[in-house]
Amino acid sequence: MNTPFRYDYVGSFLRPAELKAARSAYEKENITKEELKSVEDECITKLIRNIKASGYHVITDGEFRRAWWHLDFFWGLNGIEKVNTADGLHFHGETTKNHSAVITGKINGKDHPFVEHFKFVKQFEDENTIAKQTIPSPAQLLVQLRLPEFLKENKEIYPNDDELKDDIVEAYHQVIEDLYAAGCRNLQLDDCTWTLYADRSFWPAFGMNEEKLKVIAEEEVELNNRVIAFRKEDMVINTHVCRGNFHSTYANSGPYDPIAPYLFAKEDVDAFYLEYDDARSGGFEPLKHVPLGKKVVLGLITTKKPQLEDKEDIINKIKDASNYVPLENLYLSTQCGFASTEEGNVLLEIEQWNKLKLIKEIAEEVWGTY
Secondary structure: OOOOOOEOOOOOOOOOHHHHHHHHHHHOOOOOHHHHHHHHHHHHHHHHHHHHHOOOOEEOOOOOOOOEOOHHHHHOOEEEEEEEOOOOOEEOOEEOOOEEEEEEEEEEOOOOHHHHHHHHHHOOOEOOEEEOEEEEOHHHHHHHHOOHHHHHHHHHHOOOHHHHHHHHHHHHHHHHHHHHHOOOOEEEEEOOHHHHHHOHHHHHHHOOOHHHHHHHHHHHHHHHHHHHOOOOOOOEEEEEEOOOOEOOEOOOOOOOOOOHHHHHHHOOOOEEEEEOOOHHHOOOHHHHHOOOOOEEEEEEEOOOOOOOOOHHHHHHHHHHHOOOOOHHHEEEEEOOOOOOEOOOOOOOHHHHHHHHHHHHHHHHHHOOOO
16 A cells, blocks of 8 residues: 555645644744654544544655755755745745755755654554654755755855755765665655746746757756666656745746656656645646556646535546546645645645545545545
């Protein structure tokens, strides 16, 4: 029993009020790290209990120990530290906190804190559920370390790009090896780099064209595949791709067409979790690049707003997608997590669970099984 399941989700959940309060108190140095961990443990335990009660077969920690879906992982690597930027990331109508990552020494993955985080979730596995660990992709880290604001500092330690990529690969190898030793058999690489390139409206600003896209895309596929190649035979590695998910806003738009010949056709993952919750995602035709036998999880249910989707509309979209990927290789999920950052999307916890209930009902109607 491995991911994906017919009814599934991406990974993160809305942070409970008591968890947000505890994190705020910790940042103000009003409680200790141990006291914060105690609240995290309690909230994660309750979350997993609710996931199981909802009939789902995969459990995560909801990313409750993180502020960001990606930066916390980067900060957990040796040789990378948290740093403030002049400005946050710009989403449509919103700006994030001004946090980033800077290289302070040679990068390695020894003793990454996410391994202990996974061990806590692992203990709750049973005959009906498996634990999944989500981490940002190696390509996402490479892009992060190439951002202009700290590129000079990063180049001082890694003047050679090949050496940087080699150390990223080895760091991920170490983390994956440690996760595997801890019992992890389901890993998800979250990757938002691809949809930036898919958004042609960004191309003029970055001097992007088809030739440059080919160079960048092939570099990122190669980097991700070097890490994926390290997995043991009984480990599943999937990837999730979306167009940004912060406080119910988004970062970019555009169909998968420009990136499909690289990402879908060449990345060696077992399944693609893909954002397909509104018109910004385009149509299903790019799925024709997915190799026969690979799985596609259709993110047709949005986490950005509380309104429930129409069942028949979603079923019809699944049928449309089956023109490009066989129905037996299709699955259903949310388009992204409910809280890619600790702020969370603009909906209530009960509305979050209603979304998952709807996914399960539709999947059982379409496939009749998990």
